[in-house]
Amino acid sequence: MKKEWKIAVVGASGMVGGELLYLLEKRKFPVSRAYFFSSGKRESFVKFKGRKYGCEKPDFKKMSECEIVFFVSNEEVSEKYAFKLAEKGVWCIDDSSRFRMDKRVPLVIPEINGDIIDEREKVIAGPNCTLTPLAVGCAQIHKKFGIKEIRLSSYQAVSGAGKRALNALFEESAEFIRTGHNVKSPESPFAHPIAFNIFPQVGSFDRLGYSGEENKVSAELKKIWRAGSIRISVTAVRVPAVRTHCLAAWIKTSKPWTIKALEKTFSSTPGAKYIKPPEYATPLNTAKTECVYVSRLRPGAAEREFAVWLAGDNLYKGAALNSVQIAEAIAAKYGR
Ligand SMILES: NC(=O)c1ccc[n+]([C@@H]2O[C@H](COP(=O)([O-])OP(=O)(O)OC[C@H]3O[C@@H](n4cnc5c(N)ncnc54)[C@H](OP(=O)(O)O)[C@@H]3O)[C@@H](O)[C@H]2O)c1
Incomplete structure (x- = not known):
């Protein structure tokens, strides 16, 4: 009989948490019992397999009774619990950025490096949601x-910054429609109003002027692809889309190609869908789908450079879906 797993979701009431529960159910991940945790600062409920559950404050004892704990809350919470649970034999699948660059922790996108999952390393990180369309698609x-050089500009949806950010987008939009004024919502985590606006800042800036998000994309791509020598420069931009991050990328390779050969390779890339011109991916035509998209393929300005438009739902493949796929890979390898 197929093994059923005791699981916990820490951050179940958040944006990623909601999608994670939906996808566990939709993909029929075998669960025998589940705990749902949130900050405990406010009453929150989740739905799972037709039942409504209240979320409670994280409880280490309950988490340590589980076999898999999904961390979809924040870095501090992952820091506090993940390794302590791993010592007790619990798999911890972490969507925060806390351990992604930690040498002890595999950074996993199952289509790319699912084979590195190993029971001796029970804390597993999922990557940054902006990087995913690029990492999977290319x-x-x-x-x-x-690939030896990448230049990239992101167009990042608001849900990438969590539920407070999305509420801010809706409130600011309503306020603008009502009054004609662009006013930043008091709840907003951003430096500027996001409704009817865009800004080239995702995270704080370092001394060279790169934002946290831009640095994460470069560092994590190199780790996942095991390609330390790739040169990559990113401009991360927040746009008022609800979900799906899009990327405009200019990519140089060391070997020559033809557009036909690139098309053929994109078309057979696991987890990616190639869209032929004149069609292309947008947040609205790709949200809530499980792959990443490659479109607008064309030659670039330099030799062996091509340009491409990548897209992927930040809440699905960028977070919750990837975590569920990691759990599925664990179940396939160790669940007998
Ligand atoms: N959003 C994305 O596209 C995306 C993509 C990749 C990775 N991630 C990562 O996934 C994580 C969740 O992101 P999100 O967008 O879902 O955020 P969110 O919508 O703000 O949700 C955060 C969740 O964490 C809970 N939480 C906050 N403090 C907690 C605490 N001390 N103990 C337990 N739970 C706590 C919140 O509970 P309350 O409801 O009680 O506040 C809520 O359930 C973050 O680490 C983020 O970096 C997000």
């Missing part, structure tokens, strides 16, 4: 043609 291109 993985086979990198293998075949050797």
Whole structure:
């Protein structure tokens, strides 16, 4: 009989938490019992398999009774519990950025490096949601043609910054429609109003002027692809879309290619869908779908450079879906 797993979701009442519960159910991940945790600062409820559950404050004893704990809350919470639970034999799948660059922790996108999942390393990190369309979409291109330089501009949806940010977008939009004024919501985590606006800042800036998000994309891509020598420069931009991050990328390879050969490779890349011109991906035509999208493929300005438009739902493949796929990979390897 297929093994059923005792699980916990820490951050179940959040944006990623909600999608995670939906996808666990939709993909029929075998669960025998589940605990749901939130900050405990306010009353919150989640729905799972047709039942409504209250969320409670994290409880280490209950988490340590589980076999898999999904962390979809924040870095501090992952820091506090993940390794302590792993010592007790609990798999911890972490969507926060806390351990992504930690040498002890595999950073996993199952389509790319699911084979590195190993029971000796029970804390597993999922990557940054902005990087995912690039990492998944161009993985086979990198293998075949050797990517050596990437220039990238992101167009990042508001849900990438959590439920407070999304509430701010809705409130500010309503306020603008009602009054004609652009006013930043008091709840907003951003430095500027996001409704009817865009800004080139995701996270805080370092001394060179790169934002936290821009640095995460470069560092995590190198770790996942095991490609330390790739040169990459990113401009991360927040836009008022609800979900799905899009990326405009200019990519140089070391080996030559033809557009036809690139199309063929993109079309057979696991987890990616190639869209032929004149169609292309938008947040509205790709949200709540499980793959990443590659479109607008064309030659770039330099030799062996091509330009491409990538997209992927930040809450699905960028977070919750990837975590569920990691759990599925664990179940496939160790669940007998
Ligand atoms: N949003 C994305 O697209 C995305 C993509 C990749 C990775 N991530 C990562 O996924 C995590 C969750 O992001 P999100 O967008 O879902 O955020 P969110 O919507 O703000 O939700 C945060 C969740 O964490 C809970 N929480 C806060 N403090 C807690 C505490 N001390 N103990 C336990 N639970 C606590 C919140 O509970 P309350 O409801 O009680 O506040 C809520 O359930 C973050 O680490 C984020 O970096 C997000």
